[in-house]
Amino acid sequence: PLFSKTFSDSKRFITDPPPSDGLLSTLRGIFSSALYATFPEAPTLGISIMVTQTKDPKNGEYQCNNAMELFKKLPKPNAFKAPRDVAVALTSGIKHPLIEKLDVAGPGFINITLSTTFLTDKLKNLVVAGDPRPSKPSTTPRKVVVDFSSPNIAKDMHVGHLRSTIIGESVCRILEYTHHPTDRVNHVGDWGTQFGMLIQYLLETFPKIAEGDMTGVDIKDLTAFYKAAKIKFDEDEIFKKVAQQNVVKLQGGDEQCRKIWQLLCDISRNEFEKVYKRLGVTVTECGESFYNEMIPGVIEELTSLNMVVPDGGAKCIFVPEYRIPLMVQKSDGGFGYDSTDMAAISYRLRKLQAGQVVYITDFTQSDHFMMIFDAAKKAGWWNTTSHKITHIGFGTVCGEDGKRFKTRSGDTVRLVDLLDESVRRMEESLLERNKEGKGSIPEGEIRSTAEKIGYGAIKYFDLSRNPTSNYIFSYDAMLDTRGNTGVYLMFAKARLGSIINKAREAGVDVADLEKAGGLELDLGHVTERSLAIEILKFPDVLENVLEALAPHKVCEYLYNMSLVATSFVTECRIMENGVPNKSRLLLCSIAANVMQACFHLLSIECPDRI
């Protein structure tokens, strides 16, 4: 099964902020209070208030549909003849500045029309604040450790790591934007059995290393080197034996092995850093090797808790419902992936005092993590009522043939090649537009703009879907200027920017308006009103996004916002006879700011002009 799950026993946590002051949150609060006041038995009936935005705002912008359910569940006999009566009773006590009017319609729907004054006041506050970011909570939430990207040393980063990297960066930004301290951890695979053969192959290729002489050791293509070593490992029994001994030597601290290992790590790290720089990703390396020294202590502790079972010379932890146990020590005495992750989870929960730990890998590792989490719970390291653990297990990136994304020769696609190609295509299309006289980007900015759009398009293509789904990688689809693509969104935002620029040229600088105070906002046109509501939904969206750690919900909102903002600037003239309409200009600017905040959360850098 594909899934992304948060594990915990209680619903709200110390790491969760209080509910936001978004429209939806506020309405839910108002209706919940009314529900409990009018029907004190409601909680025992298992009823919780549901407020949703309406599709067609003709009959109010939001609605509450609880009356029908309430009517059915209320103990009989009672004073109500029909659900409508329940709806009327529920609404009768409600008075709040956010609500202009409440109508009971049909069998008992409650339609909610929002107060224009309230909406404009809220918008003005946003203008004055200058930034839609929620304010700092009075107490700092506990730290969240986010384990993401985590490629393997000496191997190329592939699309799977791209997903982890992109989703992880966005998850961290979501947390940090809402004032949660994070630890961005790159749990690189720097301690696996692959090092035995790499060390051996390196020694044989550059014999001088044995005397401690590293000069002339120059590996440009570590992947090719890895492949060559692997062939030898598979073909040559003696080589294989020595390689396996090297692993034990390395993990035991042998000086020569350590030195060579360090060299290999440095080369890989360099390559990874280049990718992170291109993608604007920040992550701190704390790889598997970091936990090596902690493992014996951890095994001892688990043994004293009677959790460790000897199994054919190895030490295992059996987890109910899983056929294969966790192996905390192999029969040759070595430590593996499971050992490291047990030490890591203990370190994160107890030493780092994390309130939440998030792991982002492909879904095939779900079972591994479920067992690790279960063992941590049994060991008493994880208090499930106060601490959260989340595994975001993402789906597979497929080629046009629907199978795992591969190059034509059947190799895994290198991440760097994929990034290059996206930028190359974008550069070509921008140059083309210039040639046709449609472009507005000076020659000197084409490359940097193509990079922003090219990387942004890949990120959006990935982030905009539920991480659990597989998707087909397609440059044509992601670089399309229409539809729900990163490129379209950048165009939409650039359009707002260019209107703001035009107004400035005409003598009205929106930044001055924002500072001047005494603002007037007019929401008379339907598109103005829709845009206002869309903007004010931002806190609700953030709350939801944070709860689920779901970048795709940011995308959904950003796309919707672009549609609403685009119909606003299409239907409402902002420049009238060369004079900017100040109210509309302000709306334009707030919308652009909220869009910018969303782009930031997705780690997409938006060019100023396209």
Ligand code: ARG
């Ligand atoms: N290096 C692993 C891989 O490439 C991912 C590591 C994820 N993190 C962890 N704590 N196991 O699949």
